[in-house]
Amino acid sequence: MRKKSGILFFLLLLTGAGLLAQNEKSFTARAPATIEAGQQFQYVIEGNAKGEVRLPDLEPFMLVAGPFSSFSSHSQWQNGKMTMHTVVSYTYVLTTNEEGSHVIPPATVKAGRKSLKTNEVRVVCTAATAPSSAGGSSSPQAQQGSSTQKAEPASASAGQEVFLRVEPARRELYVGEQFVSELRIYTRVNTRPASNSGEVPYEGFYKKALDPESSAQRRDINGQQYVTQAIQRHILIPQKTGELKIEPFESEWLIQKRVQRRGSQSLFDDFFSDPFFDGYQDVPVSLSTRPLQIKVKALPTGAPDGFTGGVGNFTMQASLSKQELDLNDALSLKIVIRGEGNLPLLGEPKVNMPLDHDIYDVARKINTSTSGNRISGSVTFEYPIVVRHAGNFRIPPISFSWFDPVSGKYKTTETDEFTFTVKKGKGEENGGGVYVPGLSQEAVDNIATDIRDISRKAPALRPISYTLMGQPWYAPAYLLVFVLALLSTVLLRKVARRNADLKLVRNRKASRIAGQRLKLAAQHMKANNPEGFFEEIGKAIWGYVSDKLALETSRLSRDLVLEEFRKHKLSDDLLRAFTDVLDESEFSRFAPASERSEMSELYKRAATLIDNLENQL
Numbered sequence: 001m002r003k004k005s006g007i008l009f010f011l012l013l014l015t016g017a018g019l020l021a022q023n024e025k026s027f028t029a030r031a032p033a034t035i036e037a038g039q040q041f042q043y044v045i046e047g048n049a050k051g052e053v054r055l056p057d058l059e060p061f062m063l064v065a066g067p068f069s070s071f072s073s074h075s076q077w078q079n080g081k082m083t084m085h086t087v088v089s090y091t092y093v094l095t096t097n098e099e100g101s102h103v104i105p106p107a108t109v110k111a112g113r114k115s116l117k118t119n120e121v122r123v124v125c126t127a128a129t130a131p132s133s134a135g136g137s138s139s140p141q142a143q144q145g146s147s148t149q150k151a152e153p154a155s156a157s158a159g160q161e162v163f164l165r166v167e168p169a170r171r172e173l174y175v176g177e178q179f180v181s182e183l184r185i186y187t188r189v190n191t192r193p194a195s196n197s198g199e200v201p202y203e204g205f206y207k208k209a210l211d212p213e214s215s216a217q218r219r220d221i222n223g224q225q226y227v228t229q230a231i232q233r234h235i236l237i238p239q240k241t242g243e244l245k246i247e248p249f250e251s252e253w254l255i256q257k258r259v260q261r262r263g264s265q266s267l268f269d270d271f272f273s274d275p276f277f278d279g280y281q282d283v284p285v286s287l288s289t290r291p292l293q294i295k296v297k298a299l300p301t302g303a304p305d306g307f308t309g310g311v312g313n314f315t316m317q318a319s320l321s322k323q324e325l326d327l328n329d330a331l332s333l334k335i336v337i338r339g340e341g342n343l344p345l346l347g348e349p350k351v352n353m354p355l356d357h358d359i360y361d362v363a364r365k366i367n368t369s370t371s372g373n374r375i376s377g378s379v380t381f382e383y384p385i386v387v388r389h390a391g392n393f394r395i396p397p398i399s400f401s402w403f404d405p406v407s408g409k410y411k412t413t414e415t416d417e418f419t420f421t422v423k424k425g426k427g428e429e430n431g432g433g434v435y436v437p438g439l440s441q442e443a444v445d446n447i448a449t450d451i452r453d454i455s456r457k458a459p460a461l462r463p464i465s466y467t468l469m470g471q472p473w474y475a476p477a478y479l480l481v482f483v484l485a486l487l488s489t490v491l492l493r494k495v496a497r498r499n500a501d502l503k504l505v506r507n508r509k510a511s512r513i514a515g516q517r518l519k520l521a522a523q524h525m526k527a528n529n530p531e532g533f534f535e536e537i538g539k540a541i542w543g544y545v546s547d548k549l550a551l552e553t554s555r556l557s558r559d560l561v562l563e564e565f566r567k568h569k570l571s572d573d574l575l576r577a578f579t580d581v582l583d584e585s586e587f588s589r590f591a592p593a594s595e596r597s598e599m600s601e602l603y604k605r606a607a608t609l610i611d612n613l614e615n616q617l
Contacts, residue, residue: 025049027109029118037097037128040064043104045118046089051111053090060102061123062218066092099125162187162255164287166200166246168236172295175241176311176342177405180210180373183232183249183289188224190256194284197251199232204244206237206345210370235375237342238296246292254282284553299403304412308349310402312341316349318398318415326423327390333383333418337400340376343368348381349400354393360384387422394419510547511614514540518607525599530588533599537585537606541578544610548617558582570616577609 027047035041043061045053053067068091096102101124106117163186170179183200185191199209210233219228238244299311315338322331335349344366353359363384368377387393395418404411468474517540524532546556549564558579565575584602 025051025111025114025116027051027107027111027116027118029104029107029121031094031104031121031123033122034124034126035096036126037099038095039128040093040095041123043092043094043121044089045092045107045109046087047109047111047116048086048088049111050088051109051116054108054110055092056105056107058094058104060098061094061096061104064093064095066090068092096125099127101125161189162191162253162285162287164249164251164289166249166289166292168246168292168294170294171292173238173297174299174311174403174405175238175296176299176309176345176403178235178237178312178342178375181234181236181246182230184228184230185253185287186219186221186226186228187255188226192254193231194252194254197249200234200249200289201247202234202236203247204238204240206239206342208235208344208370208375210234210373233373235370235373237345237375238294239345241296241298244294244296246294248288248291250286250288253285253287255285257281257283300408300410302410303403304399304401304410306350306399306401306412306414307403307410308347308400310337310341310346310400311405312339312343312402313404313406314339314341314400314402314413316398316400316413316415318418320395320418320420322420324421324423325387327387329422330384330386331420332385333395335381335383335398335400335415336378337381338378340374341402343375343377343379346379349398351383351398352396353383353385354395356387356389356391356393358386358388360386390422390424392419392421507548507550510544511610513547514544514610517543518603518610521603521606525596525603528596530599534585534588534602537602538582541582541585541606541609544613548613568617570613574609574612574616577605577612581606581609 025048027045029043029045031043032041050071055063070089070091071087101122104121104123106120109116109118165184165186166181167184168179168181170177173179181200181202212233213230216227216229219226316335317338318333318335320331320333322329325331333351335351337343337346337349348362348364361384363382365380365382366377367380368375370376397417398415399412400414401410401412403409517536521533521536521540524530524536542556545551545561546553549561551560551564561578562575565578581602585606588598588602
């Protein structure tokens, strides 16, 4: 016992001597001397002690991600004394679009009771040689644009770490007038969606989805800086007047919270319990937007006769497929309306057709795009006509009217008059078939053959006493149908009872879902993406345990899982394999890039662990 105490005392003396040898604390900052506009680069603060970094004003630079911490130390004997060397670095990812020479002022690092300053760093930003491709993570923290917007009106959500908000471009407009509405997330912490929660419920609106923003922005709300990104964007067209309400939209998200590392009950507990060694845990949160009111005004009275509901700015063209044709031939009148507005909601123009012919249902074809955040394009109306009488015929000018919300007035355009001549031809002599574009051959009446000949074949007759129930096969068939219906009812009830037990359903599907996660991890491994690989390995194990043991995500922790494993009397080797795989996946996720052989080995161990748990739970 005395020998062990002496060894311990000697080690403490060596550690104290090493610490005294490096009592001079210092920190330096570094960054690339030259970057291109829009290029992301690393701003690194490095020192020989742990500390709390306070960044200076980074304008015109923007913070994209960070800080990412790293720690290393080594010791050496020199002149009979042990010297310990410690290197701590804090890495930030910055970017800017403003060309010129910029200076990052000294940062402040609070190390113990002292506040130390780094050196200033000068960075020269040159013009971009080529547009940079958008890639990587889709979260707002991973991508940020170059624009920084000024303060907005105070919001009840301001002050929160993360919140959702629906932001319509217009709050008052005419019925049928289009505008853009965005669902934006504002956050001051690392955030990512937990699941696909659908889209904002825009009741009473026609909606057309737009691509979400590919980059994030920084906005100042009540003096606090937020990273914001539009995660849903729609073009909306109100379809009725009055106060239209946009109901609240709920969505599940995960935010990263710092989790303190538990001590190991060793001599170095005080050292490793420092916040520097804390980890992060995804915490689920439910976010909801506030309800909004959109005031939709009715269109002015006195709409022209040719008005069919169009709101926007349009032009019209019309054409007739033929000017001369034979009796019983077909022709079509085509009307094309082009422009910008509520094209998908347009009604067909009113056409006064000659009553001497057959007019069929109007064919409608919509061709629109959403360039410039506006619905534009064309709508084509085709009127099929089959002529039934010879002579000269006319179609009066066609009028089309719409409402222009910019000028607040109705506008009208009109085509010329159309004429066509029908000659007596083969159709009158033999009643040949007629083809109409857009219709099947059977849809057109054939005047020469519309009266069928009398059938000369006698129908199949049965005795009056014949009944279905009197047949010898009726009773067995009826009994068979009854038995099948009874079996189906029993099986359906059994399946319904099994599916009603959510814990049992999660337990049954745990292995299959974990296998899907492992397949994703294998894909990341083939693509040489270590970060995605280790993240999917962790999700596979945690998700399997949560489903198999019916544990809520919010209560999930390593101690709770180990306690549940012991209740199920799992072996110590299996518990040790569980903690080893978790430790390696979590450590490797934030460590330097791993070799593919290491990832392959961890993949096999994770798959074996899940198989063993499935056999014993």
